[in-house]
Amino acid sequence: MPQRADxxxxxxxxxRLGRVRTGWLRIDFDxxxxxxxxxxxxxxxxxxxxxxxxxxxxxxxxxxxxxxxPGRRAAAKLLTKDEAxxxxxNIAKLRGLLRRSASCE
Numbered sequence: 001m002p003q004r005a006d007x008x009x010x011x012x013x014x015x016r017l018g019r020v021r022t023g024w025l026r027i028d029f030d031x032x033x034x035x036x037x038x039x040x041x042x043x044x045x046x047x048x049x050x051x052x053x054x055x056x057x058x059x060x061x062x063x064x065x066x067x068x069x070p071g072r073r074a075a076a077k078l079l080t081k082d083e084a085x086x087x088x089x090n091i092a093k094l095r096g097l098l099r100r101s102a103s104c105e
Contacts, residue, residue, distance in 0.1 A: 051088035
């Protein structure tokens with residue numbers, strides 16, 4: 001185990017070189033990966049077979065698939081178009097709801 005496990009980050013064991021263990025490597029995700037940002041507003045776009053939830057920059061955040069034909073829908077266990085639309089709309093509302101609940105605490 002690393003000597004200073006109290007530091008934030010992920011610790012991974014380095015590979016072995018022959019029989020010599022090379023120790024532990026600390027990966028700090030704050031410096032390695034920039035924070036993800038999904039700017040509001042989130043919008044819902046309809047495609048031929050799915051609703052796509054996108055952020056302001058156009059990044060696709062979620063796909064909610066549907067099928068209009070009952071036989072194919074049952075076989076593939078897909079949602080109806082109305083069910084998929086409602087789920088996608090609720091996903092698009094999540095960012096505002098999470099922000100509101102965080103400010104209430």
